[in-house]
Amino acid sequence: MATHEADVAVVGAGLAGLTAARRLAAAGRSVVVLEARDRVGGRTLNEAIGDGKVVEVGGQWVGPTQTRILALIDELGLETFPTHTEGANLFERRGRIRRYRGTIPKLNPVALVETGAVIARINRMARRLDPEAPWAAKRSGRWDSQTFATWLRRNVRTRTARDLMRVAIWAVWAVEPEDLSLLHVLFYIRSAGSFEALLDTEGGAQESRVLGGTQLISLRMADELGEAVIRAAPVHRIDHAAEAVTVHHGARALRARRAIVAISPTLAGRIAYDPPLPAVRDGLTQRLAQGSVVKCMALYPQPFWREQGLSGQTTSADGPVSVTFDNSPPDGSPGVLLAFLEGGAARAASALPEDERRGLVLGCLRRFFGDRAASPDRYLDRAWPNEQWSRGCYGGFLPPGAWREHGAALRAPIGSLHWAGAETATVWNGYMDGAVSSGERAASAVLAELGRP
Amino acid sequence: MATHEADVAVVGAGLAGLTAARRLAAAGRSVVVLEARDRVGGRTLNEAIGDGKVVEVGGQWVGPTQTRILALIDELGLETFPTHTEGANLFERRGRIRRYRGTIPKLNPVALVETGAVIARINRMARRLDPEAPWAAKRSGRWDSQTFATWLRRNVRTRTARDLMRVAIWAVWAVEPEDLSLLHVLFYIRSAGSFEALLDTEGGAQESRVLGGTQLISLRMADELGEAVIRAAPVHRIDHAAEAVTVHHGARALRARRAIVAISPTLAGRIAYDPPLPAVRDGLTQRLAQGSVVKCMALYPQPFWREQGLSGQTTSADGPVSVTFDNSPPDGSPGVLLAFLEGGAARAASALPEDERRGLVLGCLRRFFGDRAASPDRYLDRAWPNEQWSRGCYGGFLPPGAWREHGAALRAPIGSLHWAGAETATVWNGYMDGAVSSGERAASAVLAELGRP
Numbered sequence: 001m002a003t004h005e006a007d008v009a010v011v012g013a014g015l016a017g018l019t020a021a022r023r024l025a026a027a028g029r030s031v032v033v034l035e036a037r038d039r040v041g042g043r044t045l046n047e048a049i050g051d052g053k054v055v056e057v058g059g060q061w062v063g064p065t066q067t068r069i070l071a072l073i074d075e076l077g078l079e080t081f082p083t084h085t086e087g088a089n090l091f092e093r094r095g096r097i098r099r100y101r102g103t104i105p106k107l108n109p110v111a112l113v114e115t116g117a118v119i120a121r122i123n124r125m126a127r128r129l130d131p132e133a134p135w136a137a138k139r140s141g142r143w144d145s146q147t148f149a150t151w152l153r154r155n156v157r158t159r160t161a162r163d164l165m166r167v168a169i170w171a172v173w174a175v176e177p178e179d180l181s182l183l184h185v186l187f188y189i190r191s192a193g194s195f196e197a198l199l200d201t202e203g204g205a206q207e208s209r210v211l212g213g214t215q216l217i218s219l220r221m222a223d224e225l226g227e228a229v230i231r232a233a234p235v236h237r238i239d240h241a242a243e244a245v246t247v248h249h250g251a252r253a254l255r256a257r258r259a260i261v262a263i264s265p266t267l268a269g270r271i272a273y274d275p276p277l278p279a280v281r282d283g284l285t286q287r288l289a290q291g292s293v294v295k296c297m298a299l300y301p302q303p304f305w306r307e308q309g310l311s312g313q314t315t316s317a318d319g320p321v322s323v324t325f326d327n328s329p330p331d332g333s334p335g336v337l338l339a340f341l342e343g344g345a346a347r348a349a350s351a352l353p354e355d356e357r358r359g360l361v362l363g364c365l366r367r368f369f370g371d372r373a374a375s376p377d378r379y380l381d382r383a384w385p386n387e388q389w390s391r392g393c394y395g396g397f398l399p400p401g402a403w404r405e406h407g408a409a410l411r412a413p414i415g416s417l418h419w420a421g422a423e424t425a426t427v428w429n430g431y432m433d434g435a436v437s438s439g440e441r442a443a444s445a446v447l448a449e450l451g452r453p
Numbered sequence: 454m455a456t457h458e459a460d461v462a463v464v465g466a467g468l469a470g471l472t473a474a475r476r477l478a479a480a481g482r483s484v485v486v487l488e489a490r491d492r493v494g495g496r497t498l499n500e501a502i503g504d505g506k507v508v509e510v511g512g513q514w515v516g517p518t519q520t521r522i523l524a525l526i527d528e529l530g531l532e533t534f535p536t537h538t539e540g541a542n543l544f545e546r547r548g549r550i551r552r553y554r555g556t557i558p559k560l561n562p563v564a565l566v567e568t569g570a571v572i573a574r575i576n577r578m579a580r581r582l583d584p585e586a587p588w589a590a591k592r593s594g595r596w597d598s599q600t601f602a603t604w605l606r607r608n609v610r611t612r613t614a615r616d617l618m619r620v621a622i623w624a625v626w627a628v629e630p631e632d633l634s635l636l637h638v639l640f641y642i643r644s645a646g647s648f649e650a651l652l653d654t655e656g657g658a659q660e661s662r663v664l665g666g667t668q669l670i671s672l673r674m675a676d677e678l679g680e681a682v683i684r685a686a687p688v689h690r691i692d693h694a695a696e697a698v699t700v701h702h703g704a705r706a707l708r709a710r711r712a713i714v715a716i717s718p719t720l721a722g723r724i725a726y727d728p729p730l731p732a733v734r735d736g737l738t739q740r741l742a743q744g745s746v747v748k749c750m751a752l753y754p755q756p757f758w759r760e761q762g763l764s765g766q767t768t769s770a771d772g773p774v775s776v777t778f779d780n781s782p783p784d785g786s787p788g789v790l791l792a793f794l795e796g797g798a799a800r801a802a803s804a805l806p807e808d809e810r811r812g813l814v815l816g817c818l819r820r821f822f823g824d825r826a827a828s829p830d831r832y833l834d835r836a837w838p839n840e841q842w843s844r845g846c847y848g849g850f851l852p853p854g855a856w857r858e859h860g861a862a863l864r865a866p867i868g869s870l871h872w873a874g875a876e877t878a879t880v881w882n883g884y885m886d887g888a889v890s891s892g893e894r895a896a897s898a899v900l901a902e903l904g905r906p
Contacts, residue, residue: 144631145600145602145603145606145630145631146599146600146602146603146631147598147599147600147603147853147854149598149599149853150598150599150600150603153598175854176854176858177598178597178598178599178853178854178857179852179853179854179855179858234725236689236725266739269723270722270723270725272687272689272723276839276841278803278804278839279745279800279803279804279836279838279839279844279845280800280803280804282838282844283742283743283745283800283838283844283845286719286741286742286743286844286845287740287742287852288739289736289739289740290736290739292732292736344858347732347733347736347858350731350732350733351731351732351733383732385732385735385736386729386731386732388729391732391735391736391739392732392736392739399632399740399852399853399854399855400600400602400631400632400852400853401600401628401629401631401632401852402632402852404631405629405632405797405800
């Protein structure tokens with residue numbers, strides 16, 4: 001068997017793995033990054049649309065308080081620009097489309113007041129937990145014993161507010177309310193700061209975009225690392241001892257002193273470990289599933305909706321497209337409408353051939369933006385549940401019971417094995433910012449163990 | 454690469470896989486069974502205790518209506534004998550131990566009436582679903598949106614009845630009430646016939662034992678199959694096309710026309726498939742986790758508890774041991790007390806060294822049966838969550854949301870790939886009987902596709 005060596009083996013060349021590798025290399029440690037795909041960037045992915053422009057079929061937004069990803073963007077010489085928000089947003093519910101401005105659609109006053117009160121209440125609950133240890137919160141037993149659907153059913157009275165909350169769940173977690181532990185919802189909100197921080201465009205997680213596309217962040221880091229990044233190298237087994245790991249990929253074996261596994265927990269659970277991992281860790285990866293997203297883009301000669309006073313942002317409780325955005329390049333050419341299928345709708349659509357998905361999505365865009373939306377110059381999409389090396393987006397989530405029983409295994413190193421990835425972050429869990437901070441944390445832990453050379 | 458060939462490749466030499474292989478061989482089809490462990494029997498396992506006697510550290514009981522496993526036992530020339538039930542049972546709750554007879558402990562009359570009413574109500578709900586398609590039940594949306602903990606909190610008033618239900622959940626599913634979708638509970642009960650069928654010794658799932666131990670069932674089938682069963686052959690990849698599969702194990706490849714994957718869904722999800730499986734199937738294996746059991750046995754010169762008028766059966770709401778049985782051989786020598794750690798208690802105990810588990814378990818047995826229980830001649834246990842090729846027992850379960858979104862992928866063949874195992878059964882799901890019927894079903898489906906030679 002062909003073997004090679006490094007101080008540290010990193011599994012996964014997404015933002016977490018590359019950030020960790022870069023830190024380790026900067027500290028003088030030799031590192032090899034093994035990436036299953038033939039490209040880097042994980043859940044970020046640029047697609048060229050001509051004239052040197054790109055759209056992102058993976059993660060794309062950054063926002064305030066996302067200090068780690070913003071610092072990295074800056075360090076790599078990249079720039080951000082604001083998400084297009086000018087104009088009125090649309091809200092569709094029970095066959096009716098309304099215009100509104102801001103985050104929460106103009107609903108009937110009772111529903112509007114209730115939605116505000118419910119969000120405030122959730123924020124208050126979220127503030128009562130420590131994102132480092134959500135299972136230790138005083139009320140964690142109660143919160144982790146119920147689904148978010150149960151909580152909504154008990155605590156939200158108007159159907160309008162419930163519909164609105166369901167779209168919010170699609171938009172943030174890409175699952176259905178019944179999939180989520182209430183404790184997971186609270187943890188996730190706590191890790192981002194507030195529910196509004198997750199939902200908002202201006203002032204929130206959708207505020208800005210990266211010039212040239214977010215995959216550039218990973219591409220630049222991989223360029224720096226050069227031959228230390230090995231593509232098309234899926235890892236199938238890791239042998240580990242206190243001070244040594246052997247990471248098997250194809251017919252090769254990488255020997256190192258530490259490994260940082262920087263892929264989603266559900267995929268990390270598919271690697272064979274020798275010796276096998278403790279039950280509490282194995283049980284975690286049995287339970288932590290990925291959300292379901294299909295990200296779709298329709299390209300037009302111009303962003304024609306802007307002429308109609310529309311921002312391109314839509315929230316639909318009717319679906320199957322739940323959320324849209326104006327995703328045009330900064331100069332507005334071409335005009336790009338971004339449409340998300342999320343949760344159950346994404347799962348159903350992932351099973352369809354692309355042309356049927358196209359029909360489904362364009363049908364929704366036509367409802368929202370009129371006949372011109374039905375005939376784009378180009379349509380493209382990415383069904384993330386079908387992607388072998390992601391198996392879902394945006395991130396992972398835990399069902400009831402799992403945080404309390406298995407949460408402590410999410411980040412805890414096991415001998416020479418360390419864990420990174422957006423799912424392991426305590427700040428902006430599930431986001432690019434969380435991926436970066438998780439890579440930094442894992443690199444620091446490994447450096448502390450190995451010492452600086 | 455060394456290759457070998459058969460009509461059908463079977464992955465897993467537990468009851469499901471061996472039953473399927475035996476049926477296929479009997480129909481004239483060539484078959485090879487690949488087993489990861491160096492033994493057959495999966496979650497059944499005999500352990501010798503001297504004098505040619507055994508105890509079972511895995512699945513052990515059979516009961517009425519379990520027609521498939523009973524027929525197989527008979528066919529293989531094996532015999533059953535009744536579980537020891539003579540004497541009074543014990544129920545421990547909040548530090549107090551009471552004697553009772555039958556399935557439900559003598560509680561205060563209000564709690565007793567309520568427990569009966571709750572069980573009757575659950576049975577009525579369960580009867581309203583089709584075990585072939587629980588997601589299609591009229592109320593499945595409501596049932597799959599909540600945990601069983603939520604349902605109990607809303608529908609059971611007395612604390613005593615709630616405590617009793619919690620022990621019942623430990624005993625049947627080896628999880629906590631918050632882990633389970635209410636729909637999964639109803640499906641599982643429906644598949645067994647009634648809640649009582651799951652809980653009862655006489656007249657229920659714990660009624661009888663197999664002379665010589667249940668692993669004999671698999672050992673005899675494996676003997677019949679001879680060299681067709683390959684041990685120590687973990688499968689890591691399956692390439693599949695419409696009419697061909699290549700099953701990779703170690704450096705060898707088995708070529709066949711069909712594959713029957715007869716292992717738990719969570720372990721099936723760790724195999725690499727080329728092409729990758731559809732999202733709905735992958736999402737199922739991301740969500741279907743195994744319960745947690747440590748099965749413990751203490752051996753004494755005699756079953757001394759019988760002298761005290763005790764049956765050896767205990768139900769404890771205080772834990773960590775939740776349930777005990779008299780597990781002595783038919784002649785009562787040696788005396789064997791069987792103790793289960795289940796759910797959270799099993800997970801915690803799985804992380805302990807065996808001598809600490811021993812202390813924990815014997816401490817409970819002393820509480821139940823007095824000082825003599827503290828000093829057995831021998832103690833042995835098996836922590837199933839630690840077992841690399843099971844990763845939990847008794848069976849798998851689904852959290853809220855999963856049955857509705859992913860349930861249809863549980864048994865549905867994917868081209869040349871068929872699925873078997875106790876988790877795929879519609880009758881006695883999770884039991885040895887379900888494993889056998891699942892193997893029969895998969896073999897029949899494959900034979901129907903291939904035709905008889």
